[in-house]
Amino acid sequence: MALKNKTRYAILGILSIHSGTGYDIKKYCDTVISNFWNENFGHIYPVLNQLLEDGWIQTDESSSPRKKVYSITETGRQEFLRWLAEPAGYQPERSEFLLKFTFSSNLDKKAILRMLSDYRKMHCDRLDKYQLMQKDLQKGLKDVVPERELFLYAPLRLGILNTRAAIDWCDEIMMALEKSN
Amino acid sequence: MALKNKTRYAILGILSIHSGTGYDIKKYCDTVISNFWNENFGHIYPVLNQLLEDGWIQTDESSSPRKKVYSITETGRQEFLRWLAEPAGYQPERSEFLLKFTFSSNLDKKAILRMLSDYRKMHCDRLDKYQLMQKDLQKGLKDVVPERELFLYAPLRLGILNTRAAIDWCDEIMMALEKSN
DNA sequence: CTTTTCATGTAAGAAGTTACATGATTGC
DNA sequence: GCAATCATGTAACTTCTTACATGAAAAG
Numbered sequence: 001m002a003l004k005n006k007t008r009y010a011i012l013g014i015l016s017i018h019s020g021t022g023y024d025i026k027k028y029c030d031t032v033i034s035n036f037w038n039e040n041f042g043h044i045y046p047v048l049n050q051l052l053e054d055g056w057i058q059t060d061e062s063s064s065p066r067k068k069v070y071s072i073t074e075t076g077r078q079e080f081l082r083w084l085a086e087p088a089g090y091q092p093e094r095s096e097f098l099l100k101f102t103f104s105s106n107l108d109k110k111a112i113l114r115m116l117s118d119y120r121k122m123h124c125d126r127l128d129k130y131q132l133m134q135k136d137l138q139k140g141l142k143d144v145v146p147e148r149e150l151f152l153y154a155p156l157r158l159g160i161l162n163t164r165a166a167i168d169w170c171d172e173i174m175m176a177l178e179k180s181n
Numbered sequence: 182m183a184l185k186n187k188t189r190y191a192i193l194g195i196l197s198i199h200s201g202t203g204y205d206i207k208k209y210c211d212t213v214i215s216n217f218w219n220e221n222f223g224h225i226y227p228v229l230n231q232l233l234e235d236g237w238i239q240t241d242e243s244s245s246p247r248k249k250v251y252s253i254t255e256t257g258r259q260e261f262l263r264w265l266a267e268p269a270g271y272q273p274e275r276s277e278f279l280l281k282f283t284f285s286s287n288l289d290k291k292a293i294l295r296m297l298s299d300y301r302k303m304h305c306d307r308l309d310k311y312q313l314m315q316k317d318l319q320k321g322l323k324d325v326v327p328e329r330e331l332f333l334y335a336p337l338r339l340g341i342l343n344t345r346a347a348i349d350w351c352d353e354i355m356m357a358l359e360k361s362n
Numbered sequence: 363c364t365t366t367t368c369a370t371g372t373a374a375g376a377a378g379t380t381a382c383a384t385g386a387t388t389g390c
Numbered sequence: 391g392c393a394a395t396c397a398t399g400t401a402a403c404t405t406c407t408t409a410c411a412t413g414a415a416a417a418g
Contacts, residue, residue, distance in 0.1 A: 005405075006277060013284035023369050036279040043406060045371055066414070067369065084285060085292075087299060088278040096187060097269040098217040098336040103194035104265060105332045111266075118268060150357060151286045155279040158350045165342040173335045180331065186377070204397050224378060226399055247386065248397065 004089070007039060007047050008056075012072060012080045015057060017148075019071035022048055032152065035130070035159045051076070113174060120170035127163045130156055185270070188220060188228050189237075193253060193261045196238055198329075200252035203229055213333065216311065216340045232257070294355060301351035308344045311337055 014020070014028050022044045029039045048070060051057045056076030060069040072080070097119055104112050134156055137144070144152060195201070195209050203225045210220045229251060232238045237257030241250040253261070278300055285293050315337055318325065325333060 006275070006280070007405080010280055013280065016284060021369070022371090023367095027368095033280070033283060036274055036276040036283075038273040038275065040407065041369095041371080042373095042408070065370085080284075084281055084288065088281055091275075091277055092219040093217055094187070094219065094272075095217040095336075096272055098339065099187070099191055099194065099214070100265055100269055102214060102217075102332050102336055103197060103261075105329045107265065148286045150354075150361065151283050154350075154354045154357075155276075155283055157353070158279065158347065161346040161350050162343050165346045166339065169335075169339045169342050172338070173331075176331060176335075188377080202397070203399090204395095208396095221379065222397095222399080223380070223401095246398085 005047070007043055008051060009080065009083050010037060010039060011044065011047060011051065012056060012076055012083075015070055015072040016077060016080055019060060019069055021067055021069055033155070035133070036155050056080075109177060112177060116170050116174050116177070120167055120174075123163050123166045123170070127160065127167070130160050130163060134160070186228070188224055189232060190261065190264050191218060191220060192225065192228060192232065193237060193257055193264075196251055196253040197258060197261055200241060200250055202248055202250055214336070216314070217336050237261075290358060293358060297351050297355050297358070301348055301355075304344050304347045304351070308341065308348070311341050311344060315341070 010029070011025055014025050018024075020028070022041065025044055025048075026039060026041060029037055048057070048068075052059070052070070054075075055073055056079055057070045058073050060071055063069045101112075101115065104115065134153070137149070137153055137156065191210070192206055195206050199205075201209070203222065206225055206229075207220060207222060210218055229238070229249075233240070233251070235256075236254055237260055238251045239254050241252055244250045282293075282296065285296065315334070318330070318334055318337065
């Protein structure tokens, strides 16, 4: 069976909030939802053309070849709602860090502790970033309508909880490692 | 710049623990490290042939065309250690669930609560599975040498912490949603 | 006037999934 | 004897990333 092209729906979702250019879409990914999503130009532009051909989006009158402003069509909105309604499907996780870690049993203790403390550091930095994003959101920066606030806050909140869990995990495992043999 | 073929290193890592067939490698992925890694046959077999050509792995004498037992070579082991030493590189996260969730502000409350409770259920099931895996590990099932125990336990432990965080998050957000307007 | 940001795209290739095809061996 | 598991692979395809190329508009 077909693979699901998630980029189509990500773009559709973003355009369901505001109309905008490919560039705007990229920016939205890199700021508002960077926490749990990413897209790159090499993918966005071709998919925009697909969506246009399928009639799920359209170009606004204000568009020029230099700046194409897209908006979602009625068909697109219906298609998007259909997608929203289907359950999110199993996502196999892949952690390169854990892959490295699990095969590190032969390294010396110092090297493993460094791996863990680097990983911890990365998550501390990430936590700071998320907390800043959260503050920005609470201050009502960005043009967020109140009804959407929870829907932007919640994913960030999950990011924070997971990041904290990762930091705790690092502490726990570093402790266990230091005690061992 | 080259993309990193992670499958190469996953296979190399598995073969650094025990020699085995492509089928064994798949099984190892589906059981021992399924928590944070996955591979499929359509990728494993071609990559095994690449690794063989590169001289990073070899076929054992016991091999037949029907059952090829691979083991890591000295070159392969060195290459693997080199890879282990480099830091794990940024991994962009992508959560289809959060993508759906963040664009759900227009759905009615009931539908959103169902999304969340489905997601919660999924994580509860996952938690059960992880806790079973943890027990199996503690009982010393599988042929785990003591030095490797922590390196199998720890990734599972992170899985458990993250899963619990997700469950807590669902409770928190469902609560917030029920209170609102 | 110079740098940064805005803006659109293509080409090449890597990475990963799914479906298909085939048959031996083991356990019941 | 039959079903499940073991075992290997290919073909077609989708998805995604990286690098390259170009140039307008805004900000300093």
